[in-house]
Amino acid sequence: MRNAGACIVFAALVGACGVGDEGSGMPDTDDPNDVLGIICTAEYDVSGTWTAGTPMRDAETPTGCWPVGTWTFTATLRSNECSSEPTQLESQYSFRVDRMMNPDPEMDIGWEDTYTYLGNQAYLYRLKVSEGGGGDCEGGLELYSADNTEYWNLKPAIFDDSNVISGFAEYAKFKEPQR
Numbered sequence: 001m002r003n004a005g006a007c008i009v010f011a012a013l014v015g016a017c018g019v020g021d022e023g024s025g026m027p028d029t030d031d032p033n034d035v036l037g038i039i040c041t042a043e044y045d046v047s048g049t050w051t052a053g054t055p056m057r058d059a060e061t062p063t064g065c066w067p068v069g070t071w072t073f074t075a076t077l078r079s080n081e082c083s084s085e086p087t088q089l090e091s092q093y094s095f096r097v098d099r100m101m102n103p104d105p106e107m108d109i110g111w112e113d114t115y116t117y118l119g120n121q122a123y124l125y126r127l128k129v130s131e132g133g134g135g136d137c138e139g140g141l142e143l144y145s146a147d148n149t150e151y152w153n154l155k156p157a158i159f160d161d162s163n164v165i166s167g168f169a170e171y172a173k174f175k176e177p178q179r
Contacts, residue, residue: 037175040082046156046167048073048092055099065131065158067097067113071139073156075169086150086171089143093154094118095127122146125179132157138167148177 033041053069072094077085096116115127123143132138141154154169 039173039175040080041173042080042082042086042171043078044075044154044169044171045078046073046075046154046165046169048156048165050158050163050165052163053096053098065129065137067129067137067139067158068099070094070096070118071156071158071165073154073165073167075152075154078168082173086173089123089145089150089152090119093141093156095139095141097129117141119143125151136160144179148179149174151178 033039049072050067051070051072055068057066072092074092075088080086095118098114098116099111100114102110102112113129115129117124117127123145125144126140126142128140129137130140137158139154139156141152141156143152143154144150151172151174152169153171154167156165156167158165
């Protein structure tokens with residue numbers, strides 16, 4: 001009976017104080033966009049070309065992701081929930097992947113990749129390339145607008161050892177700066 005009394009007292013206090021109702025700053029919604037402060041979103045198709053760089057794939061590495069070179073691509077609107085089409089940060093996106101063998105004989109870690117975004121560095125948030133299924137290479141280029149309210153997540157990919165890039169991109173417009 002003691003626990004039941006505590007619950008009644010607690011319920012009376014919560015109801016009287018309005019805890020959780022006022023000043024929490026959280027929207028009263030289950031919509032994830034509202035919770036995250038997203039005003040609108042858009043989706044894009046990505047297409048372009050990959051130009052191989054050096055070193056070229058060696059005989060000891062016959063398969064797997066070999067992203068060395070320049071990735072150049074554009075994004076074409078697929079779907080849009082914004083009132084107008086978002087203005088892209090660049091007319092064309094490009095980055096370069098360089099690979100070299102680690103020169104330190106004490107560290108046997110093999111190849112090291114470096115990534116260079118060839119566009120406006122002020123927009124860059126994150127750039128990487130990873131191996132996808134079947135040895136394909138998938139890039140991850142994340143950019144923010146100058147005011148940090150627009151976010152672009154570009155996912156270019158190279159399939160089947162070709163020089164063709166395809167993929168997708170996601171766009172989100174936020175109410176508040178995100179970084």
